[in-house]
Amino acid sequence: MEATTFVLFGATGDLAKRKIYPALYNLFLDGKLPQEFRVIGLGRRPFSDETFQASVEHAVHTFSRRKAEETAEFKQFVQSFSYCPLNIDNSDDYKKLLQLVQQYEAGMSGTPNRMFYLSVGPEFFATIADNIKASGLGDTKGWKRLVIEKPFGHDLPSAQQLNAKLSKSFSEDEIYRIDHYLGKPMIQKLEILQQSNPVLQALWSNRYISNVQISASETVGVEERAGYYDHVGAIRDMFQNHMLQMLMMLTLHLPENSTPEVVRFKKKTILEALEPLHRDNIAAHVVRGQYTAGSIAGKEVASYTNEPGISSDSMNDTYVAAKLEIDDPFWRGVPFYIRTGKRMKEKYTRIIVEFKEAFKQTTKATDSNQIANLLIFEISPNEGITFQLNSRDPQNKDQFKPIYIDFHSNGAEAPEAYESLIHDALNGDPTFFAHWDEVELSWKWVQPILNAFADNSIPLHYYPAGSNGPAAADELLAKNGHHWWLDS
Ligand code: BG6
Secondary structure, eight states: OOOEEEEEETTTSHHIIIIIHHHHHHHHHTTOSOSSEEEEEEESSOOOHHHHHHHHHHHHHHHOSSOOOOOHHHHHHHHTEEEEEOOTTOHHHHHHHHHHHHHHHHTSOSSOEEEEEEOSOGGGHHHHHHHHHHHTTTOOSSOEEEEEESOOOSSHHHHHHHHHHHTTTSOGGGEEEEOGGGGSHHHHHHHHHHHHOHHHHTTOSTTTEEEEEEEEEOOOOSTTOHHHHHHHHHIIIIIIIIIHHHHHHHHOOOOTTOOHHHHHHHHHHHHHHBOOOOTTTHHHHEEEEEEESEEETTEEEOOGGGSTTOOTTOOOOSEEEEEEOBOSTTTTTOOEEEEEESSBSSOEEEEEEEEOOTTTTTOOOOOGGGGOOEEEEEEESSEEEEEEEEEEOTTSTTSEEEEEEEEEEOGGGSOOHHHHHHHHHHHTOOTTSOOHHHHHHHHHHHHHHHHHHHTTOSOEEEEETTBSSOHHHHHHHHTTTOOOTTOO
16 A cells, blocks of 8 residues: 555544544554554644653553554554644645645655544535635645445535535545444355345345345443434435445445445445335334433433433434335335334344245244244344244154354444444545445435424434334334344
């Protein structure tokens, strides 16, 4: 990899400390950073390089999955960080930054590249991109790239405006939009699993699949993010991005040797084939929920409206479940049930594929739970794949008995999402980043739901903290004779 300067806006923030510095450290350990690599951290406060380096060191010690030893190598890693105070609105500060970048580039070989990582609120994205262009920071000898994180807008019009602004300074292929779910190792495996195993490839359609359930369940509540979350809700915070990305990654049918462009094109066609929702059918497809007081793992927790910073009459969604349909030849007729919620019973992200009942007419089994053929992908916190197959009960030969084929690995040992995403961005591989087309189509699909929530045209269902969500979400599946699997 060629010489690169990694310009980090928001260098003193929480995301940088918890995710970005540990990710860079682990990439460094694995020899995956460019030989000539300089990080310039930017923030409002007037730190010296030494103070900044000490905070990077502390962040790595606290949050890295692999512990840092006080070696000469570690010192070398920490010394590749410099600090530059910058006020996001001040164009002179960008000129000073340019001088600093040029000073480091003068000591680098080849045609040095610049990666601009915006670890700041989305309200600053456009101003920063404008200033990068106006100051000359965008005129690089090598490549330039912009890395940003969700949220990309608040709804369809604001996302379109934001994209139009960013496009003035960066082209689409220079923009890397992080959705950290796309960095989860099991999500990255879905494509390969399906593509390189005929046993899965053959089954991957409405011919054999009855329904698919995608769940992201969290035990945490609104935490310290009341100001953000109360305006966003589960629909914008999780559904429009992470949940729809998982849906796309699961349902892709890729040709052999697909390029990143093909992957993104196929993802786009999935969203284009999603049956649109409209005012009259939303209530039958979407369940909106909010947690009330309850208990999680023996600990009493407050209701959403009693959380600090949340108004007592908030109608915000902390839970969303929806039934989606993909109108294409592979998936027509297969319901995709997607749900996500805060303050649920357990923390997990999981995809369950339920196959059709092969022997429905002939089986003597009395318990329909026992004849489900399931493929379960555990996404996080642990990774796993379980195949639940029907077999005969040796004690009672009239009956089926499930057997399980299991793979599990400890999620803590796998590279973190940010490691592989930063590595891909440095390498110019956009496969696991959200293309603007996906972002725009996701907002388009979600927009009627946002409207229905805003004008309260569908009910808000309450669920006690520590439960599996509102009963209405069970009814959503029951209408088709399905039920959520593995809810304990
Ligand atoms: C973030 C959301 O994008 O994802 C958070 O803003 C949520 O509200 C988090 O808690 C969940 O991520 P993970 O990786 O813990 O499932």
